[in-house]
Each structure stands twice: as structure tokens, then as C-alpha cells.
Amino acid sequence: MRTRPAARAGQYAALLAYLAFLAFPFLWLLSTAFKSPRELGSLHPAWIPRHPTLGNFRQAFDQQPLLHAALNSLLVALGAAVIAVVLATPMAYVMARHRSPLSRAATGWVVVSQAFPFVLVIIPLFLVLKHLRLIDSLAGLGMVYAVWTLPFALWMLVGYVRAVPGELEEAAAVDGAGRLRTLVSVTAPLLAPGIAATALFAFVTAWNEFFFALVLLKSPDKQTLPVVLTHFIGAEGVADLGPLAAAASLATLPSLLVFALIQRRITGGLLAGAVKS
Amino acid sequence: MTSVAEASRPAGRAAGGGAGGAAGRGAWFLVLPALIPILVLSVGPLLYGILLAFTDAQSGRTAGTRWIGALNFRDLWHDTLFWESFRIGLVWAVGVTVPQFLLALGLALLLDQELRLRPLARALAIVPWAMPEVVVAIMWRLVYNPDAGVLNETLRDLGLGHGRDWLSGLATALPAVIVVGVWAGMPQTTVALLAGLQNTPRELHEAASVDGAGAWRRFRTVTWPALRPVALAVTALNLIWNVNSFALVYVLTSGGPGGKTRLPMLFAYEEAFRYGQFGYAAAMGCVLVAVVSILLAVFLAGRLRGGEDA
Numbered sequence: 001m002r003t004r005p006a007a008r009a010g011q012y013a014a015l016l017a018y019l020a021f022l023a024f025p026f027l028w029l030l031s032t033a034f035k036s037p038r039e040l041g042s043l044h045p046a047w048i049p050r051h052p053t054l055g056n057f058r059q060a061f062d063q064q065p066l067l068h069a070a071l072n073s074l075l076v077a078l079g080a081a082v083i084a085v086v087l088a089t090p091m092a093y094v095m096a097r098h099r100s101p102l103s104r105a106a107t108g109w110v111v112v113s114q115a116f117p118f119v120l121v122i123i124p125l126f127l128v129l130k131h132l133r134l135i136d137s138l139a140g141l142g143m144v145y146a147v148w149t150l151p152f153a154l155w156m157l158v159g160y161v162r163a164v165p166g167e168l169e170e171a172a173a174v175d176g177a178g179r180l181r182t183l184v185s186v187t188a189p190l191l192a193p194g195i196a197a198t199a200l201f202a203f204v205t206a207w208n209e210f211f212f213a214l215v216l217l218k219s220p221d222k223q224t225l226p227v228v229l230t231h232f233i234g235a236e237g238v239a240d241l242g243p244l245a246a247a248a249s250l251a252t253l254p255s256l257l258v259f260a261l262i263q264r265r266i267t268g269g270l271l272a273g274a275v276k277s
Numbered sequence: 278m279t280s281v282a283e284a285s286r287p288a289g290r291a292a293g294g295g296a297g298g299a300a301g302r303g304a305w306f307l308v309l310p311a312l313i314p315i316l317v318l319s320v321g322p323l324l325y326g327i328l329l330a331f332t333d334a335q336s337g338r339t340a341g342t343r344w345i346g347a348l349n350f351r352d353l354w355h356d357t358l359f360w361e362s363f364r365i366g367l368v369w370a371v372g373v374t375v376p377q378f379l380l381a382l383g384l385a386l387l388l389d390q391e392l393r394l395r396p397l398a399r400a401l402a403i404v405p406w407a408m409p410e411v412v413v414a415i416m417w418r419l420v421y422n423p424d425a426g427v428l429n430e431t432l433r434d435l436g437l438g439h440g441r442d443w444l445s446g447l448a449t450a451l452p453a454v455i456v457v458g459v460w461a462g463m464p465q466t467t468v469a470l471l472a473g474l475q476n477t478p479r480e481l482h483e484a485a486s487v488d489g490a491g492a493w494r495r496f497r498t499v500t501w502p503a504l505r506p507v508a509l510a511v512t513a514l515n516l517i518w519n520v521n522s523f524a525l526v527y528v529l530t531s532g533g534p535g536g537k538t539r540l541p542m543l544f545a546y547e548e549a550f551r552y553g554q555f556g557y558a559a560a561m562g563c564v565l566v567a568v569v570s571i572l573l574a575v576f577l578a579g580r581l582r583g584g585e586d587a
Contacts, residue, residue, distance in 0.1 A: 011387055015394050018384055022401050022464065028427045029416040044433075045425050087314060090307035098304060111577075113319070115517045115569045119545040120562025123334075123555050124325035125318065147318040150311060208409035210524040215550060226411040230528055233418070241425055248415040252408050259407030260400075263468075 032245035033057070040241050056242035057250070060232075063243055066250070068221065069228035072138055076213075076224060077206035079142035081199040084153045087146065089195060092157030093187075097166070106154060113151040122215050129216065136218045144216065145206040152205075153198045160194025161187075197262045204255045225251050327566075329559035336553035349560035359561065361536065362544040368451065369526075369540055370519040373458035378512050380459070381466035386500075388467070389474045402464035410461070414528035417457045418444065444530050450537045454529050461525060462518070466511055473507030474500065513576030517569050541565055 027047070032040070034052040039045070060066060095103035125144065126135065134140030164187055172182040210226040217223050229251055232244040330349055334342045353359050388395055405413060420428050423442040432438055443453040481499045490498065501508075523542040526532065532539035532547070539547075541561065549558035 011390060011392060012394070014383070014387055015392055015398060018387075019394065019398060019401060021460070022398075022405065024427065025416045025420050025460065026404055028420055029412075032419050032425070040425050043424065045427065045430050047427075087311040091311040094304045094307045100304075102308065109315070112573070114514060115521075115573050116319075116323075117521050117542070117562055117565040117569060118523070119521075119542050119549070120326040120559060120566055121319065121322045123329060123549050123559055123562070124322035127555075128318070128322060128325070143314070144318060147314045150315060154311070204407065208407075208411075210409070210411050210527075215546075226409050226524075229409075229411050229415060233415070233528070241419060241422065244415060245419055248412045252412050255407045255409060256404065259403055263403050263406075 029245050029249055032241055033249045035242060037242060056246035059240070060243035060247040060250075063240070064228050064231055064247065065221070066225070066228065066247055069223055069225045070251075072222060073207055073225040076138050076142045076145060077203045079139070080145035080149060080206040081203040083142065083146035084149045084202040085157075085195055085199045088150055088153040088157055088198070089191070092154050093161050093183075095154065096158045096161035110151040110155045113148075118211055122212065125212075126215060135216060136222055138217075138222060141213060141216050141224070142206070144212055145209060146202070148212075149202040149205050153202055156198045156201065157191075157194060160191055160198075163194075164190045200258050200262045204258050207255050207258075326559050326562055329556055330563045331560075332556045334555040334559070336550075336555055342556075345556070349557050350563075352557065353560055353564065358536070359541075359544060362539045362541050363564075365451065365537070365539060366520060366541040369455060369458065369522075369538075370516055372451075372455040373462065373519045374512060374516045377459045377462050377466055377515060378508070381463050381470055381511075382508070384463075384467045385470035385474055386496075388471050399468070402468055405461050405463070406465050406468075408461075410524035411528050413457065413461050414525050417460075418529060421453060445534050447534055447537055450530055450534055454526050454538050457525060457529060458519065458522070462515060466515060469511045470504065470507060473504045476507075477503035509576065513572060517572050520565065520569055520572070 031047055031049060033056055034054075035045075035049040036051050036053045036055065039049060039051065091106070094100075095106055129135045129140050129144070132140070134143070168186055168190075169182050172186045173179075177185070208226065209224075213224045213227050217227065229244075229247055232240060232247060331344060331346060332342045333345050333348075384398075388398055408416075420426050421443040423429060423440050428443065429440050433440075441449065443449045446453075477500065481503075482495060485495045485499050521542060522540065523546065526538055526540055527543055527546075530538045532543040542565075545558045545561040545565070548554045548561065
């Protein structure tokens with residue numbers, strides 16, 4: 001289709017405005033992270049730090065147990081990802097290959113779970129976990145994350161299983177392979193990339209999550225990175241801006257990296273989950 | 278759209294018939310590992326939460342909890358603070374969802390064109406989406422900072438006022454957090470709508486174009502009908518997510534100043550975990566569930582109707 005030059009110019013102007021709106025807070029965060037205390041105190045903040053420093057990063061690690069919190073987050077997120085995938089894969093297989101009331105109910109649950117007001121769940125969850133002696137424990141939080149990423153993980157995995165042609169499994173069965181053998185040697189290798197994408201998705205979700213962690217973890221040495229980040233903001237809302245920006249930038253890196261890897265797959269899964277079923 | 282479901286539909290149907298029977302009996306063993314945790318940690322708590330709403334449960338006093346019927350709901354009905362937060366939640370959810378959708382639609386249409394900066398725009402779109410909400414909130418606190426923030430500095434450069442504390446102003450706090458909400462959710466919405474656009478057949482556009490249809494008519498007769506199911510789904514989900522949002526505003530303002538940004542979720546959180554009123558907070562949760570259920574019902578009804586049209 002032909003587009004007139006004026007229209008084209010307008011399109012580029014709109015696109016540039018969009019890019020600026022998208023990028024400017026992020027660039028400001030990075031800029032703040034590298035500013036010296038003096039420059040942060042100046043009344044005319046500049047976009048590019050005149051004397052860039054790594055001092056804020058050092059100070060961030062001094063002020064809050066960032067490394068420890070990151071380790072907590074890593075443990076919880078890895079645990080949640082592994083548990084979610086291990087639990088969801090068999091069920092997703094059944095849902096994909098057999099239409100049954102159960103798989104319809106599970107599909108419905110996927111939609112409903114996206115709509116959950118966590119506030120209704122958090123109080124009972126708090127009481128249940130307390131009963132199981134899993135309150136204030138990373139294991140407890142990891143389990144909660146695993147279960148709360150399950151619906152979406154199921155959804156993604158069902159799609160991946162359906163994409164593996166059933167004929168391949170039948171062919172293996174004709175060749176005399178048992179059910180388990182077929183699954184392990186034919187289906188599993190084809191599913192591996194999908195399982196990996198699902199695990200990464202669960203990882204990012206858990207790495208970023210704040211509400212459950214805020215409520216369920218009490219001791220300072222158990223807290224995850226998002227919770228510890230909020231400690232940089234004092235009770236009065238007064239923050240040490242440099243270290244705050246430095247810590248916040250660091251906390252984003254893992255999820256950005258992972259997300260860059262799986263973004264396309266998530267878009268597909270999200271849409272499929274929302275539109276079809 | 279690199280959709281999973283797209284590729285899968287026909288294959289799934291083909292497989293469904295063949296591999297049946299044998300696995301049928303073993304199926305329960307494959308389902309239980311996921312089903313039990315879901316029942317214990319999400320369905321269970323949901324039902325338990327609804328029960329709690331009818332009790333006087335408080336933190337630290339779970340033993341002597343009494344059934345008090347609809348008393349919590351009656352109190353809620355008379356709680357002006359709750360209604361204020363309900364109203365704020367409504368303004369927030371609509372105020373975020375509508376601009377988000379309109380901006381995202383414009384951008385998706387833009388990005389559907391052959392433009393040079395498109396890969397950059399798509400790559401950048403990942404950033405807000407992947408960021409922890411807490412970091413998004415912290416970042417905007419830096420932008421809004423009265424002294425060292427870029428917003429005030431830019432306004433000063435343009436000669437428009439000086440040093441406003443956006444997040445602490447009674448009048449500016451809610452609009453300020455709404456802007457952050459729009460910023461945070463827009464890319465995701467854009468990418469979803471873009472995927473929907475790229476699913477509509479090119480030939481339709483070309484045919485309409487050959488017939489001499491202008492841009493607006495092409496949008497109304499070709500683009501929008503094809504995009505409608507995606508648009509509806511995305512908007513409904515955004516609305517629901519926004520009703521349920523917590524972290525962004527909690528970190529930005531903690532509900533302040535003077536409760537002007539106290540969303541229902543923040544209100545319920547305070548009731549439950551600052552004042553220990555578990556039963557009362559659960560009742561509030563029930564009200565939110567009801568609101569979300571209505572939204573969900575509208576969404577599902579719309580989706581079914583959309584299906585008939587197609």
C-alpha cells in the first residue's frame with residue numbers, strides 16, 4: 001500500500017514519541033544510578049552524569065543485604081519454576097490428548113485464575129501455611145508461586161503438547177514401543193523447548209512477585225529482592241536516591257534477560273489463553 | 278502471532294482419537310500431582326476466604342472465631358472509607374485501562390506498518406513488561422521526585438512551574454499513579470493487539486484498498502472486525518488486572534496522600550495485616566471477587582457473541 005510522505009512523517013513522529021515515553025523513565029533510572037551524591041543534590045539534575053560513579057552500587061550493597069535477598073529470590077524462583085513444570089507437564093499432556101470434563105474444568109480455571117483478587121486468597125493462605133508451619137519460609141513461598149503459575153504453565157504446555165503430532169506417538173506404538181517409552185523417547189524431546197519456555201516464564205513471575213512475599217515472609221534474612229528494594233525507601237518516603245536506583249537497576253537484569261528469550265512464546269500463549277479455549 | 282494454539286488445533290484433534298483408551302486409566306496419576314496442590318493452595322483458600330468473610334476472624338485469635346453472618350458486609354456497606362477506596366479503584370481501573378487500550382491500538386496500527394524503527398520499538402516494549410512492578414514504581418518515584426526528578430526539571434526548562442511534588446499532592450497523586458499504570462501495561466497490550474493485527478489476512482486490506490476504501494473505512498470494515506475478539510479479551514483482562522493491582526501503587530504512594538490513592542487492594546491489605554481484621558478484609562475480598570466476576574461474565578458473553586459473528 002502506498003502512503004503519502006506527510007502521513008509517513010506523522011507516523012515516524014508518533015513512533016518516536018512512543019519510544020521516548022517508553023524509554024525515558026528507564027534511562028532516568030540508569031542515569032540516577034551512576035550519579036554522585038553531589039550531582040543528585042544539585043537543583044538542576046542532568047541526563048548524563050558528569051562524573052559517573054559506581055559508588056551507588058557499592059553503597060546499595062552496604063545498606064541492604066542485596067546479595068542475600070537476590071539469593072533468596074533465586075532459590076524461590078528456581079524452585080517455583082521446577083515444581084510448576086514437574087507438576088504441570090503430566091496434567092497438560094492428559095488435557096491435550098483427552099477431552100474430558102476435567103480438562104474443561106482445568107481450562108476454565110486458567111481463565112478464572114487470571115482474574116483472582118489475591119487479597120481474598122492471601123488471608124486463608126496465610127492461615128493454611130501457618131498451619132503447615134510454612135509461613136516465613138522460602139519453601140512455602142516457592143510452593144505458593146509454583147501453584148499460582150500452574151494455570152498459565154498448564155495453558156502454555158497444553159499448546160506445546162498439541163503441537164506434537166499424535167501420529168508420531170502412534171507410529172512409535174506400532175513399532176512396539178510401550179506407552180512410557182513413547183513418551184520418553186518421542187514426545188519428551190519435542191516438548192523440551194516448550195517446557196523450558198514455561199519454566200522460564202514461571203521463573204520471571206516468581207522473581208518479580210511482591211505481594212505474597214510481603215505478606216508471607218517476616219524475618220529480614222528470608223526476604224526476597226522486591227521486598228528488600230522497598231527498604232531503600234524510608235518510612236517517611238525519603239530515599240537515598242543513588243543506591244535505590246542502583247539496586248533497582250540490578251534487580252531488573254535477570255528478568256529482562258529471561259524475558260528477551262521467551263517474549264514471543266509468552267505473547268502467543270497469553271493471546272491463546274485470552275482469546276481461544 | 279507465533280501462537281502455540283494456532284499450530285496445535287488440527288494436530289490436537291487428529292491425536293485425540295488415536296492415542297485414547299490405553300492412557301485413559303493412567304490419566305489420574307498424571308493429573309493428581311498438579312490437582313492436589315491447586316486444591317490445597319488455591320481453590321481451598323478461595324473457599325476458606327469466602328467462609329472467613331462471615332466470621333469475626335482476627336489475626337492471633339483464630340481459635341475463638343465466631344460465625345457472625347453478614348455482619349461484615351453490613352459494616353462494609355456503612356464504611357465510608359471503603360466506598361471512597363472503591364471509587365478510587367474504579368477511577369484507577371478505568372483511568373488506566375481506557376488510555377492504555379487507545380494508545381496501544383494506535384501503536385499497534387503504527388507498528389503494523391513497514392517502519393524502520395519497528396524492531397527497536399518491539400525490543401523496547403519488553404522492558405516495562407519484564408520489570409518487577411516494584412522496580413517500575415521505584416523508577417517513577419525517581420521521575421516524579423520533586424527536586425532530583427526529570428519531570429520537574431523538564432517543566433522548569435520549559436518554563437512551566439517549578440518543583441511540584443506530584444505523588445504527595447492531593448490533586449495530583451491519583452493522576453500521577455494512573456500515568457504509571459498506563460506506562461506499565463501499555464507495551465503488553467500493544468504486543469497483543471499487534472499479534473491480533475498480524476493475524477488478519479493481508480488480502481482483505483488490499484482488496485478494500487483496491488475498492489477505493491479510505492484508511493478509516495478500511496479500519497472500520499476490515500481491521501476492527503478481525504481484531505475485536507483480541508481487543509475485547511485484552512481489555513477485559515487489563516481491567517481485571519487493574520482492579521486487582523497492588524504493588525505499583527503500594528510502592529509509589531502506599532495509598533497516600535490522605536488515602537487519595539488507596540485502592541481497594543491496599544485497603545484490604547491494611548485491614549488484614551496492619552489491623553488484623555481478617556474477617557472484615559475477607560468480606561472486602563468477596564466484594565472484589567463479585568466485581569471481577571461480573572467483568573469476567575461480560576467478557577465471556579462478549580467472546581461468545583464475537584464467535585457467532587465470525
